[in-house]
Amino acid sequence: MQITLKILRRESPDTSPYWQSIPFQTEDENATVATALTNINSGNGLTDTEGNAVRLPIQWECSCLQKKCGACAMVVNGCPVLACNAQLKQFGKSSTITVEPLRKFPVVSDLVTDRSIIFENLKTLRLWFAQQAQTDGDIAYESSRCLQCGCCLEVCPNFYAGGEFFGMAGFVPISRILTALPESQKQELCQAYRKRLYEGCGKSLACRNVCPAGIDIDKLLINSNAVAVWKRFFRKR
Amino acid sequence: MQSVNIIGAGLAGLSTAITLAEQNVSCRLISLQPSERAQSVLAEGGINASLNTMGEEDTTEYHFQDTMKGGVYLADPNAVDALTKGAPQILQWLEGLGVPFHKKNGVIMLRNFGGQKKKRTAYAKSSTGKILMTALIDEARKFESAGLIRRFPHHEFLRLLMNEGICAGVRVRDRYTGQIWDFSGKVLLCSGGMNGIFPHMTTGTTQNSGDVTATVFSQGALLGNLEMLQYHPTTIGISGKRCLVTEAARGEGGRLYIMRDNQKWYFMEEKYPELGNLMPRDVVAREMYFVRRKYGGSVYLDMTGLSKETWEQKLSDLRDEIIQYLAIDPKTEPIPVKEGIHYFMGGIDTDEFHCTNIPNLYASGECTCQYHGANRLGGNSMLGALFGGRKSAQTILQDVQDVSSDFPTESLVRENEPYTEEASPILIESISQILLEGLGIVRNAEQLTQSLKKLKSLSQERSYNLREQNRLKLAEAMLLSALERRESRGAHYREDFPEKDESFRKVTIACRKEEQISITFRNLPERRSSCKSP
Numbered sequence A: 001m002q003i004t005l006k007i008l009r010r011e012s013p014d015t016s017p018y019w020q021s022i023p024f025q026t027e028d029e030n031a032t033v034a035t036a037l038t039n040i041n042s043g044n045g046l047t048d049t050e051g052n053a054v055r056l057p058i059q060w061e062c063s064c065l066q067k068k069c070g071a072c073a074m075v076v077n078g079c080p081v082l083a084c085n086a087q088l089k090q091f092g093k094s095s096t097i098t099v100e101p102l103r104k105f106p107v108v109s110d111l112v113t114d115r116s117i118i119f120e121n122l123k124t125l126r127l128w129f130a131q132q133a134q135t136d137g138d139i140a141y142e143s144s145r146c147l148q149c150g151c152c153l154e155v156c157p158n159f160y161a162g163g164e165f166f167g168m169a170g171f172v173p174i175s176r177i178l179t180a181l182p183e184s185q186k187q188e189l190c191q192a193y194r195k196r197l198y199e200g201c202g203k204s205l206a207c208r209n210v211c212p213a214g215i216d217i218d219k220l221l222i223n224s225n226a227v228a229v230w231k232r233f234f235r236k237r
Numbered sequence B: 001m002q003s004v005n006i007i008g009a010g011l012a013g014l015s016t017a018i019t020l021a022e023q024n025v026s027c028r029l030i031s032l033q034p035s036e037r038a039q040s041v042l043a044e045g046g047i048n049a050s051l052n053t054m055g056e057e058d059t060t061e062y063h064f065q066d067t068m069k070g071g072v073y074l075a076d077p078n079a080v081d082a083l084t085k086g087a088p089q090i091l092q093w094l095e096g097l098g099v100p101f102h103k104k105n106g107v108i109m110l111r112n113f114g115g116q117k118k119k120r121t122a123y124a125k126s127s128t129g130k131i132l133m134t135a136l137i138d139e140a141r142k143f144e145s146a147g148l149i150r151r152f153p154h155h156e157f158l159r160l161l162m163n164e165g166i167c168a169g170v171r172v173r174d175r176y177t178g179q180i181w182d183f184s185g186k187v188l189l190c191s192g193g194m195n196g197i198f199p200h201m202t203t204g205t206t207q208n209s210g211d212v213t214a215t216v217f218s219q220g221a222l223l224g225n226l227e228m229l230q231y232h233p234t235t236i237g238i239s240g241k242r243c244l245v246t247e248a249a250r251g252e253g254g255r256l257y258i259m260r261d262n263q264k265w266y267f268m269e270e271k272y273p274e275l276g277n278l279m280p281r282d283v284v285a286r287e288m289y290f291v292r293r294k295y296g297g298s299v300y301l302d303m304t305g306l307s308k309e310t311w312e313q314k315l316s317d318l319r320d321e322i323i324q325y326l327a328i329d330p331k332t333e334p335i336p337v338k339e340g341i342h343y344f345m346g347g348i349d350t351d352e353f354h355c356t357n358i359p360n361l362y363a364s365g366e367c368t369c370q371y372h373g374a375n376r377l378g379g380n381s382m383l384g385a386l387f388g389g390r391k392s393a394q395t396i397l398q399d400v401q402d403v404s405s406d407f408p409t410e411s412l413v414r415e416n417e418p419y420t421e422e423a424s425p426i427l428i429e430s431i432s433q434i435l436l437e438g439l440g441i442v443r444n445a446e447q448l449t450q451s452l453k454k455l456k457s458l459s460q461e462r463s464y465n466l467r468e469q470n471r472l473k474l475a476e477a478m479l480l481s482a483l484e485r486r487e488s489r490g491a492h493y494r495e496d497f498p499e500k501d502e503s504f505r506k507v508t509i510a511c512r513k514e515e516q517i518s519i520t521f522r523n524l525p526e527r528r529s530s531c532k533s534p
Ligand SMILES: Cc1cc2nc3c(=O)[nH]c(=O)nc-3n(C[C@H](O)[C@H](O)[C@H](O)COP(=O)(O)OP(=O)(O)OC[C@H]3O[C@@H](n4cnc5c(N)ncnc54)[C@H](O)[C@@H]3O)c2cc1C
Pocket: B007, B008, B009, B010, B011, B012, B013, B030, B031, B032, B033, B034, B035, B038, B039, B040, B041, B042, B043, B044, B045, B046, B047, B048, B128, B129, B155, B156, B157, B158, B190, B191, B192, B193, B203, B204, B205, B207, B208, B209, B210, B211, B212, B244, B342, B343, B364, B365, B366, B367, B378, B379, B380, B381, B382, B383, B385
């Protein structure tokens, strides 16, 4: 397989980004964008398609290499994906693949972005149990699977870093807590749910199709809405 | 009161941080990446505790005995005693944090795991690590918000700050800004296994580079049982790494076979009628190696006999994963499996209270040489990380008053720091190759000596930066430890010394002074009589 990775490079936030096309050849049928980045980084004296030296390493983040940690989220051919789950063969045997950092977060260097805001938002939501709790098995399980990768936020028309609306990366983890709190402790979190999640969401579910963990978003939403939105609605009447 | 510096935010780091915070002691939780990216999220099959919910009359004493036997009596019996007695409480704690374990009528269900005669492993399908981590991360967030846990989620350990032989703090680098900081206070290492020493061959993450262990080794910390690498018997090759097929697959009824005279031979069941496919991992991996050497071809894992219910309720995620990576549906077709480097029983040497030989330096989790002896039982390492985290926090709490340090609490470093230069991927690969040749499933003096020679000539090839030098030294210590243990025990199998030798029932200790590495053996304590069950 002979492909070209067209990578949006940037040394640091203070420098300007530029595109660099780097050829990559492999016999590995299952090679992914992550494989390509690893291999390119372990070479030296590499030149790009225009004969310029490639500044190594190409900065990117990874950890598990099996789509379980969310570290390697980036934009490949326009779509947010996990690099370790983006098999090259799906793009054709000799093609050019564009690779960019996630666009919703500040770039640190090359493909590394600072996704701290995702975690900050969970803090703002006050996402924890104040006291011991028993969770609903299925919902808690599904909710716990969120990788906090940010792919969903990338396609969300209503999310921007620092904004009021927290997106699916907030919707998913909140359901473990929300559906398990005793009635007396629910109020504050329900309010946060409505303000930071429910009210800002256009419900197009563009996010659902890109979630690399394949989280059953519908199921979680139905349950959380039942707790935080509809119950209140019914109670009022 | 001074803050405690925790390096690593996996299960061990989180467990320590939460325990300290529960007692109003603050800590810095420093990690290369956020907790969501730690290797702990990869853990699949489950966590052990003798909850005795399956009507099998399990007890903590049985858990103790299985753990000691599985580790071929190379673990500290007093530490294991505390671990196994503490396990049910750990599970209770986790349940209270809202971990959705697999339950029936509100009771936690347990599954079979290797090396254990009773069902003792609690689980959440085969994503147990991820599910536990989410609960702990949420719990830690509560204390972050209260200011008791301060996270440094993209900060790299560079080295310990030492003051006349005492650990006075830690130097770290912010990987996003490049800034270097000195943090004073006690240091607890929870930096995980040394998987990154074996890229491509490990089921874990290469982000656990082993650099922390290599660096503290160069600064005087003793390392124990470095020769004890666990090869997991059932892994599959995927691009760039080995992907684990959890032991739960066999726990739920999966069977290993090889083709012999055109027939499926279920060799484990024939050779070990009692535990069969669920013998401890060292035994299974070795048997697989031997049958392959004799009959050629692959060993297969046959899960076709598992019930529909098991696939749906207990292993659906595993099935999806295998279909994705191998394009084989394990429900209808056996899959070829091979060993991969999975766990490090050896590491930073500590006593049962998680103190290292350096005052004010502690360690817990997979980076330590604790609880598992010569072979770790599946399900015992998450337990070890969580229990060890709580235990080390208790130790720190006991002597937290006597903290003193000449370093300012937090200061930006402006001088040049040589430790920021990373090891070259080419060197990492070369070291890995040399180690794999010497530290295979079956070892002998000749191969080990050969590997040591190759390592020596590699060391002399060019000049290396500090991290590279430390890696080379750590690799040398691993080979020397394996060479000096002239017996076979657990994961360490020597063709030239195939028997267990009681005189070696001791911890292999590696000590580095400048360029010199010495290997000695430390005696294990006896189990205190107060620990024994009546
Ligand atoms: C695929 C797989 C499946 C497993 N399944 C099971 C199972 O079913 N049951 C079980 O009991 N065990 C299992 N294990 C083992 C278990 O997951 C680990 O032993 C355990 O999670 C280790 O936890 P830890 O906190 O010690 O380390 P980790 O979770 O590895 O955390 C290490 C931390 O240290 C940080 N770190 C590393 N280097 C640096 C540095 N230089 N600077 C700063 N920070 C650093 C990392 O960022 C991370 O936060 C499995 C392991 C793997 C790989």
